[in-house]
Amino acid sequence: MSDEDSCLVQKLSNYIELNDVSRAQLAALEEDERNLPKHTDVHATGATGDALYVVKKGWLYSYMDLPDGRRQIVKIHHPGDIIGFQDITLKVTTTTLRTAEPVCLCPFPKRHLDVIFRDSPQLTALLFSLAVREQTILTDTIRAIGRMSARERIAFLLLDLISRIRSINRNMSNTLRLPLNQSEIADTVGLTNVYVSRTLQSLEDDGFIKRDGDEIILLREEGLINMIDYDNRYAEIDTSWFPQ
Amino acid sequence: MSDEDSCLVQKLSNYIELNDVSRAQLAALEEDERNLPKHTDVHATGATGDALYVVKKGWLYSYMDLPDGRRQIVKIHHPGDIIGFQDITLKVTTTTLRTAEPVCLCPFPKRHLDVIFRDSPQLTALLFSLAVREQTILTDTIRAIGRMSARERIAFLLLDLISRIRSINRNMSNTLRLPLNQSEIADTVGLTNVYVSRTLQSLEDDGFIKRDGDEIILLREEGLINMIDYDNRYAEIDTSWFPQ
C-alpha cells in the first residue's frame, strides 16, 4: 500500500482485500475537501442530512446537549472514519459534530453510498460488521460510564483510544496524542473538567501515565488493562462469512 | 396480519412489506423453542457462539461485569428481538444473557442468517438500518447515564421502554409492565437499588407516575419528555433507499 492511499482505503484494507473497483469507489468519496479550524461546529452545506463525511485529517467529536446546557460527547472521530451513517436511516440529525483541532473533511452525498451497497456485497458486509462492532464499543462505554470510578473511566478512555489508533497504524508505540482539552475529556467520560485534572494527576503520581503537552505516555498499560478488565475490540473482525 | 404471525415477522413488517419468501425465511428462525424460568443465565447449547435467538415471549437482558462484581445491564430484550448479532462479527461473546421473567426463546444457528443476507437484499438493508438505529439508542443511553441525575435517568428508562413497546403494539396505553426488580433497574441506569427505590417514590410523590405491582402508569408523560428532551427513536426508519 502506498502512502498516497486514502485513509479510508487504508483503514478498510485492514479487514478485506480491496479490488480496484472498490478502491475507486472509495476514493470517489474523498474527492471534495473542506478545511476547518479548531473548535468549529460542522454544518451540512447543501440539503440537510444529505451529507456524509470522510475524515482525512484531524480529530472531531459528536455530542448531544441536555436542556440546561450539560453536554455529552458520544463519539470521537479519527482520520479514516465515515461520519453520518445514522442520518441515512434516521432522518433527524441526532448529534452535533465539532472539530477538536484543525481538520480536513471530505463531504459526499449519500447517493454515493448507494453505489457501494448495490455493487459491492463484500463492502456492504464489511460496513454491516463495522456497524455491529460499533454497538459493542458503545456498550463498553456504557459499562464504563455507568459503573466505573473516575480513575477507571479515564483508564478506559485512554485504552480505547490507543487501541483504536493502533488498529490502523500498527506502530506499537505506547504514546497517545490526545488533542482534547480537559473539559472535552470530562464531557466524554461524564465527569467535570476539574475532576479530570485531579484524576490525571493522580494517575501520573501513581506511575500509570506520563504527560507531555498533548501527549500521554502509558507507562503501565497492563496495569490499566487489569484495573478495568479492558477488552480490545479493534483487533479482530470475523470476515469468513463475507460474500465472495 | 394474523395473530399467529411470529413476533419477529410482526416487528419487521412495521417497516417493510414482507413477501411470502421473506416471511417463510423469518418463520424458519422460530422453529425450535426453549422455555426458561425467571433469572437464569442463557448459555449456548451447541458450539459456542454459533447460536442466535429470537425472543418469543418474556423479557431478558444482557449485562457485563466489572472485576469486583459491579454489574451493568447494557440491553433489555423484548419479544420479537433477535439476540446475538454481535457474535457474528466478533468471535468473543461480550455479554451475559439472563432472563428477567419466564421466557420462551427460539435458538437458531447463524448460517440461517446467511440465507437472508444472500437472498434478500431488502431484509439485509433493514437489518443494517436496525443496527444503525441501535447505535443511536445506545448513544442516547450514554447521554442519559453520563450526564443525567437519578430522576432523569429513571425518566429516560421509562420513556425508552414504553416508546419501544408501543412501536410494536400500537396500543396507546400509558401503562408499562416492568418485570424488573429495583436492583436490575439500578444496574440498567447506573444507580443503586436503594436510590432507585427513593427516586421512584419521589417521582410518584410528584405525580409523574403511579405504581401498581409490576406496572407503572405514566401520568404526566409530557412532563417526563420535557424533563430530559426525550426523542423517540422507534418511530421512523427511512426505507426509501432500500433495494426493490
Next chain:
DNA sequence: CGTTTGCTTGAAGTAGGTCAATGTGAGTGG
C-alpha cells in the same frame, strides 16, 4: 504585550452510595 484558553488548586457543598434493620407479599410445605 494584552487577551484568551486551558490547567491547577483549595474550600465547601451535595447527590448518591453504603450498611443495616425492618417491612411485606407471594409462594410452599406440612
Next chain:
DNA sequence: CCACTCACATTGACCTACTTCAAGCAAACG
C-alpha cells in the same frame, strides 16, 4: 389453613466521590 421462607422494597443514619465555585497561573496567540 397456618407457619415458614424467600425475594424485594422501604427506611434511616452515616459516608464519600465527585461537583461547584472561585481564584491564580502558564502558555499560546493575535
